Amino acid sequence: MPEYVQVQVAIDDRAKAAELARSAVSARLAACAQIVGPVTSTYRWKGQVETAEEFLVLVKTTRERSVELVDHIRREHPYETPEIISLPVEGGLDAYLHWIDEETGPGGEARETGG
Numbered sequence: 001m002p003e004y005v006q007v008q009v010a011i012d013d014r015a016k017a018a019e020l021a022r023s024a025v026s027a028r029l030a031a032c033a034q035i036v037g038p039v040t041s042t043y044r045w046k047g048q049v050e051t052a053e054e055f056l057v058l059v060k061t062t063r064e065r066s067v068e069l070v071d072h073i074r075r076e077h078p079y080e081t082p083e084i085i086s087l088p089v090e091g092g093l094d095a096y097l098h099w100i101d102e103e104t105g106p107g108g109e110a111r112e113t114g115g
Contacts, residue, residue, distance in 0.1 A: 003063040004089035004100055009073055009082060010041060010054040017055040020076055024059055029069040031103035033059045060089075065104045 007030075011017045014035065021033030037055035044050070061069050066086055073084055089097075 004092070004097055005061060005063050005066045005086045006089055007059040007061065007066060007069055007073070008085045008087065009057040009059065009077070010039075011057060011077065011079070011082070012052060012054050014038075014055055016078065017057050020073065021057050021059070023076060024069060024072060025103075027072060028104055029065050029072055030059045030061045031100040033057055060100055062100060062104050063088075 009020065011020060014037075017035045017037075021030075021035060024030040024033055035055055035057055038053045039056060040051060041054045042049065042051045059069065059073075070084055070086065074082070077084075
């Protein structure tokens with residue numbers, strides 16, 4: 001059974017988040033991408049403490065496709081150093097995990113699911 005990951009990305013604009021989500025799914029690098037937010041992020045950047053409103057994009061894929069997905073996100077993301085974190089999926093509904101396989105594999109077959 002393939003392994004699965006959720007890739008988490010923060011971005012400063014809802015429209016950019018939606019485009020990033022759509023482009024990843026359209027390229028079959030992800031089965032699903034959810035946009036959460038806005039969230040308030042506080043971080044240190046170039047010696048200053050900053051606070052910004054951002055949106056989280058939670059992207060589901062296989063470990064096999066995750067390197068290509070991260071490369072895609074990096075190319076499309078406007079930040080100099082974007083948050084891109086891959087978290088292993090330790091379990092899940094078998095039918096949902098199978099759907100991720102179908103949607104990220106060659107010639108994936110569309111099937112309705114809840115994301």
